[in-house]
Amino acid sequence: MGLHPDFPTLPHAILDPDVRWFPADETLRDITMDKLMPPLVAQLRRKVKEFRDGGYVGASDTSKSLLNWWFFEPHLLPGKDTIMGSFQYYFAQREAIETIIYLYDVAGAKDKYDLMRFDSSGLVSASMFDETWRRYVIKMATGSGKTKVMSLALAWSFYHKLYEPDSDLSRNFLVIAPNIIVLDRIYHDFQGLRIFFEDPVLPDNGYDGRNWRDDFQLTLHVQDEVSVTQNTGNIFLTNIHRVYSNDEVIPSPDDDNTMDYFLGKRPTGKTTDSKVDLGMIVRDINELMVLNDEAHHIHDAKLAWFKSIQDIHNRLLQKGSSLSLQVDVTATPKHNNGAIFVQTVSDYPLVEAIYQNVVKHPVLPDVPSRNKLSEKQSAKFTEKYADYLDLGVIEWRKAYGEHIKMGKKAILFVMTDDTRNCDEVAEYLENFYPELAGAVLTIHTKKNGDISEAASGKAKEELELLRKQSNEIDLAESPYKAIVSVLMLKEGWDVRNVTTIVGLRAYSAKSNILPEQTLGRGLRKMYPGNIEEYVSVIGTDAFMDFVESIQAEGIQLERREMGIGTKPKTPLIVEVDHENTDKDIHALDIEIPVLTPRAYREYKNLGNLDPSGFAFQAITYQQFSEEQQREIVFKDITTGEITHTTVLDTAGISDYRSVMSYFTQTIMKELRLVSGYDVLYGKVKVFVRDLLFGMSVELESPNTIRNLSELAATKTIIETFKKAINDLTVRDKGDAEIQSGIKLRQTRPFVVKDQGYMIPKKSVFNRLIGDSHFELEFASFLEKCVDVVSYAKNYLAVHFKLDYVNANGNISNYYPDFIVRLTNGYVVIVETKGQEDLGVPLKMKRLKQWCADVNKAQTKIVYDFAFVDNVGFEKYKPKSFANILSGFKEYKEI
Template sequence: MALHPDFPGSPHAILDPAIRWFPADEALRETSMDKLMPPLVSQLRRKVRVFRESGYVGTTRTSQSLLRWWFQEPHLQPQVEGTPVEFQYFFAQREALETIIYLYDVVGVKDKFDLMRFDSSGSVSASLFDESWRRFVVKMATGSGKTKVMSLALAWSFFRKLYEADSALARNFLVIAPNIIVLDRIYKDFQGLRIFFDDPVIPDNGFDGQNWRDDFQLTLHLQDEVRVTHRSGNIFLTNIHRVYAGEDIPPSPDDGNTMDYFLGKRPTGATTDSKVDLGMIVRDIDELMILNDEAHHIHDARLAWFQSIQDIHHRLLQKGGSLSLQLDVTATPKHNNGAIFVQTVADYPLVEAIWQNVVKHPVLPDAASRAKLCERQSSKYTEKYADYIDLGVIEWRKAYDEHQKLGKKAILFVMTDDTKNCDDVAAYLEGRYPELKGAVLVIHTKNNGEISEAATGKAKEELERLRKQANEIDTLASPYKVIVSVLMLKEGWDVRNVTTIVGLRAYSAKSNILPEQTLGRGLRKMYPGGVEEYVSVIGTDAFMEFVESIQAEGVVLERKAMGAGTQPKTPLVIEIDYANKQKNIDTLDIEIPVLSPRIYREYKHLSDLDIRTMTFQPVVYQQFSEEEQREIVFKDITTGEITHTTILDSAGMADYRSVIGYFTQAVMKELRLISGYDALYGKIKAFVREALFAQMVDLESPNTLRNLSELAATKTVIEVFKKAINALTVQTKGDAEIRDTIKLRQTRPFIVKDQGYLMPKKSVFNRVIGDSHFELEFASFLESCNDVVSFAKNYLAVHFKLDYVNVGGDIAHYYPDFLVKLSDSRIVVVETKGQEDLDVPLKMRRLRQWCEDINTIQADINYDFVYVDEVGFKQYAPKTFGDLFAGFREYK
């Protein structure tokens, strides 16, 4: 059940349905794959792939604009330090939205009968669907971004309803959380509509001719503060336990047959706060979409939660409408018997998320380590399980020390079987380990793993305390390093910093808890990016057998030696090697001056652009048929992929403004221009009308619009204006000055992917890694050179970079590969290359200029450079750095 050999490691890579994971041997892929997956998923993946590759043909203009904005437009996010980084949604998030929109817009799914058309198993029947309304379930591994999917789906529904009169979607949203802790987490994302603007959910004003940001007007109502002030534009965020009305709420006079038809027999239960009467909500609104986080709760038609959603739908039907859509997102959409929800339309399994480093890798003790553990004959819980608890602390300590170097706190999670033993373990940890005194947080849960919202005032205060601690435990400000819990927290306590889980109970099928939910508490990652992270799992034989059952889901459980004297299972930490007493850090340190930039962009007004001076090859103006004119497809100028499709309306009226706007935004995005849209729009409009085709053209003509969708026209417009703007704004200063100094010993610790590395003697760093095998070979060469005092890989964390003008005429930054210290007065910057690209000569020219500048400004240290190509290095095999410098000094 391993992953397909071609399965990509990047979570952003578009996944071919033919290589997705399925629960069987690879030899059965052709014959059994469709029947062993969620019944609707296999066929939907193939349909959505065609939908994606067509440029989303068949969907509405609003949906198409949003899909293109989310998944095809480049998005830069500012950073506290350094240049902005590109934000990109995971493919799992993209596929979920594409599937939802495909089903709604293209297929026109209204109910279960429409969904059944996609069954690949041959065993789906109408009786397996309890609901009579439109319901989609998205299965995504814990930590892979379910909240982002909810935010995108919400925005899509809002704009689809706002901009398109015939839409049956909604601008009111009921967002349901499974418990109070998840509610707080969602509220943090949704408060002030933060997630919609921190992430690129809402397009920029002007994108495809709409003022998206100005039009996104929503009010967030939290829990018992739900008050309908507008008939549309509401987000109702509530705990799932409030999703029913109490009997003490009087019916409204306009409720026809309220007791028998709408309210029915209402469930009741004691909670710390009053209940929310959703009947009161839907009396005042005519449209509603429901989004459920961790929605495996809402699966049984006998439960009050399901019945309340059904009541809302019936109430809307009574008013001539319906529940527009119920979207459930969960990592485990499974019934108590293990059967998956048939409504599942998208699936990103845990095995794929682990492979793509979206979540942590579970690690178990190897056989030798497990053989050292035993349950002692004792009536005292902590004496009986002392081996397991102590091993957990040892593993946690090792992880804690490593992560502490990076300003992170590792968390130990211990699971027990009842509240008495929970307290016993907490007392044992605090009494036996001095560093855990006052650092153990005890959580008493119900038997189903949920924190109870009891009615007593004392319990209410306890709940509020737990809520606060849940939000803070990952921070260094929180005193807690260990969580001890009865059973485990099924969801909500999604601590990112859990590095070790200790299970001290016998799990059984009767508990209705899945191993994915158990591991889920430790799967969320601590660090951004694709660095491998790990969660060590230790426990009794019964617990380990339970955890190992997750292998049926394709998860490969790594095993390693644990205990005293073993290495921690953490990401590789690169740091200054103070622990190595054989190193003299002062001698090995290298100092690099930071010069003022030589190249800068002078933001002149774009109205200074003169289309008459632009040099380019005019594009041939073609004549297209009426049918060809109706479908207008724009393709990416580098990849040739479809980025923008316009279907002319029934009147055949072409709107050139959206096309000129598309060109304008593309130029501004690539050059990272933050203003000047209006001026640039006018210049591009004039260029297209008067110059692009070497003749004056009619912009209102559908034929002109069709010509503009041709790759030659798109590429010419964008490239000509990028070149002209760079020529206008990119300037070079005649000199430079020293602004600061980089000392390698001041580099803060950072993590890297688990990969090959060198343990150097001549570097301030504890490890040297390479971006290629050649870099490791070269580092080994430097280590062996008698004429090298010290060297260092120029990691991004060092922050030594040079600005230069790249082959496209834009300002870019270049990080040389190595810094080599030959003496206190001589330092050489080394660039290594396996295969040369077009930018290499430009980088070398800039490095040469940097050396000349710094040597002119100061004379204490001489800075030089050398370029080393892999072919020449292996061919001539220099023995010393002096030989290398003499043979590779000049860049050819």
């Protein structure tokens, strides 16, 4: 059951379905693979491969744009310990979201009957599916990035609903965590929508003609902090127990058994403490998608977890809607009998994750080492298992000594069988091992892995402190180096620094714990990159037998000798004012032609770059000390602020080639160059070596590398090349033609930050948001003009923009401020300005040109332009829009 010999070691490599792991000998691959895989996965992998290889044919335009952005665009990021870095999604993450999109866009899989078409086993029946809505289960090994898949699925659904006219997806999301620790972890990623902006989830504005980042308007609601003031654009992040109906148990920090609130439990009684009824929320919205983390809980239609989601779906059905999609992500989508969820559509098993170094490699003591361990004849728990504890500390101590060199703290994890023994082990570790004195954190759990009330009980404040301590144990500031627990936490406690696990009890099927879950808490990696990391697993014979049963999943366990040696502001909704019966939306509508771009790049000219002809100020070549040469200082090119300082030993000095590559890729990304890396790399190398410092320098010299980390050098390289490339490659086509049109009444609703606005009468929109007081003043003027039929603020959601060449010579986008339709049928594009900026002349020149191009391309409507400055408006006080056209026609230097 080993991996195929051609299985790649890099986690970003595209995996061919024919080399994926399956639970049988390699010789049986051709005849049994389809029968031994999760029933839907084998065929779906092939279909998704065809979908990918064919350029995503059949996907919507929105889906295609997102897939291309995520997986084909370069995403450069500042590295922590190197002078450059880049981001790339794992193939497992890519395949998961590709499968979801394929099923929705191409296969149109709406329910279990559609999914059953992909059954390769011939054994799947409709009775195996409990839900009646669209539900896809994603199986991904612990530590392989399930949260990132959730973020991609969420963004895809949002944009699909926003941009695709016939989409039945959602811009509201219920994100469910099984317990409070998982919720904390998700909240850390979703707070301030950080994962969407820190990862390349959101395309840049202008990519494929969309304003992705501006349009991504969402409000995060956590637990009871829910205030629905908009019917779209909500993320409801909650613990699974908050989804229960009112007649179910809802654990609360004020319950008698407060430990159940900490990590959750199965419903056993009644409480009415919950402050939020998600059923009430559903009554206020018409669309919803469920994202369910650690979703192996949702396996039984009889459980409250399943019934609560079913209730939400039924409530939406009553409103003529439905649950748009449920995406479950988990490492172990299995029933208590070990059978996998039939809804599983994508599978990245632990064996593949280990082989590709996505997670740590479990290492067990070899036979001679295990033979040295024995259970002593003693009634005292720590005496009975002293050998195991001692070996665990020895292995942890060795790991600690190595990792501390990298600034990382290794963590020891010990599992016991009950609360009393848990406390005894903690005391033993603190008393017998000086380095663990005051450094052991104790967490009591039930026999099934859920947190339980300790015999002595803990107050709410203590539990919140425990929650904080357990979440922060990886940090250098945390005093804790070891955790002792009753059994292993089943999920949620996903720290990265566990290097040693000691198990002092056995497991059984009755505990509903799988070996993957047992090891899962120690599998997350401490370091980025494709390097091997290990977690040592030590324990009693019964414990080790249980752990070794994971080999049935194809995992080859390595054996080695062991021993000595704020809440966001609620945004305003701007939408077409259909509910206002006093407005004739069709009469107020304005149509705007969309022209083909005039500015373009002539990439073939890149080879004509001549660095010797660049205009720039040479940088002084400084001499740094040996110590300074090891200190690489990263500074923000815009602000000049130090973002990170790294001290490297001699062997760690960055190779000059990676530095040249960093500058080359940064220039290409900022200019959106899609080709020419090989040409540009050579030009950058020549410029730095012979010209940047006013003399020739040795690129291999550590002193040169140190000079290149200085802001002046970085900025000169990047800005000089950008200007030269723009001068060489940016061209004007000389004409433009109409390729489509924009109708204001088709603008989708969007949310904006809380700011000044007015209620317009002559606009299709319900609000006129003013980015400045002058914009509101000008809008009020338009309302009074008898020669104005209708007008609108050119919101980003309207998607009316003009390409132009900015002051830096780069191709950029310009969004005029207002669109005005007059009684004579003219449509006037208006730029308003309070304070002058350098870009105004270039923008107005482009706007004038655009009007000329539109009027040349069609004669039905005359398009005109005006520039209205605040000073002139206040001075001349126009009474009609005709005064604007006569007095504010052209931009004038003020």
